[in-house]
Amino acid sequence: MRHLTPLLAVLLLAGPVRAADSDGADHAALPRYPGAEIANYRGASVDNIFLPTATVAAEARAAGQALSGNVTHIDYRITPAIGALGVARHYEGVLQSGGFRILFACAGIDRCGRDMGSLILNSGRVAPTGFADGIFRDGLRVIVAERGATKVLLHIVEGPDRTLVYEAVVDDTAVDTASS
Numbered sequence: 001m002r003h004l005t006p007l008l009a010v011l012l013l014a015g016p017v018r019a020a021d022s023d024g025a026d027h028a029a030l031p032r033y034p035g036a037e038i039a040n041y042r043g044a045s046v047d048n049i050f051l052p053t054a055t056v057a058a059e060a061r062a063a064g065q066a067l068s069g070n071v072t073h074i075d076y077r078i079t080p081a082i083g084a085l086g087v088a089r090h091y092e093g094v095l096q097s098g099g100f101r102i103l104f105a106c107a108g109i110d111r112c113g114r115d116m117g118s119l120i121l122n123s124g125r126v127a128p129t130g131f132a133d134g135i136f137r138d139g140l141r142v143i144v145a146e147r148g149a150t151k152v153l154l155h156i157v158e159g160p161d162r163t164l165v166y167e168a169v170v171d172d173t174a175v176d177t178a179s180s
Contacts, residue, residue, distance in 0.1 A: 027072050027169045029098055029150060033090050036165060040075035040131055047071040049170055050125040051144050051153050053104045056113035059123055067151065069173040075132040076165040084158040087165060088141040091154050100145040100152065107141045116142060120155045120166065127155075132166040149173050 024041025026032050049071050054063040078087070088107070095102065106112040120126040120142070121134040132155070139158035144151070151173050155166040 024074060027074065027167070029100075029147070030091070030094060030152060030167060030169060032074075032076055033078060033087050033165060036076040036078045038074060039077045039133060040073070042071075042073040042128060042131065044070040044072045044171065049153075049168060050119075050123075051103075051151055051168075051170075052116065052119060052126075052142070053144060055106065055111065056116040056119050059115040059119045062115070062119050065151070067170055067173045069149070069151075069170040072167075072169045072171075073127060073131055074167045074169075075127075076167065077133065078163040078165070079161065081158055081161055081163045084139050084141045084156045084163060087156050087158075087163060088143060088154075091143060091156075091165075095143070095145045095152065098147065100147040100150075102143060102145050104144040105142065109138050109140060112140055112142050116140065117155070117157070120153070126153065126168060127166055133164050 024038045024043065046068065048066065048068045050062070050064050050066050052062050052064040056062045085107075092102065092105075106116070117134065117140060121132050122129070141156040143154040146152070149172050151170040153168040157164050
């Protein structure tokens, strides 16, 4: 490549380009971490979801709540990576000030369980299959909270170049007796 067009040269010199939000918007009950961008979005639709409420050592035997309701899925990306602890504290503050009660929270594979990430991101029981970007490492944090008939799950993981936040908000929940 001996000759660059002027436009290509300007683009190369400008540095990395940040992607704009994918279509979608924050859930009204849970504003995003400042600087986070929506990578994937699925607006509220009636669906089933499983919310873990304890350490997940084995995906098939996970303790939690099988629910149905209007589920909103949002996959956020924060670039460059920042500490998962700060992101988790942001969301814990937002949840508590919004009247939510934390049902379960964990940090790291030892406390969350070796299969927590797989249950949330790969099983199809929590995030839709292939929906959320995943990094599987020890910088993992999970928060499950409720306010009345609204439930929230947050999966936060710090990677080498980005921090990822998968969020599921279930409104008008009911226990899904078919899959309990």
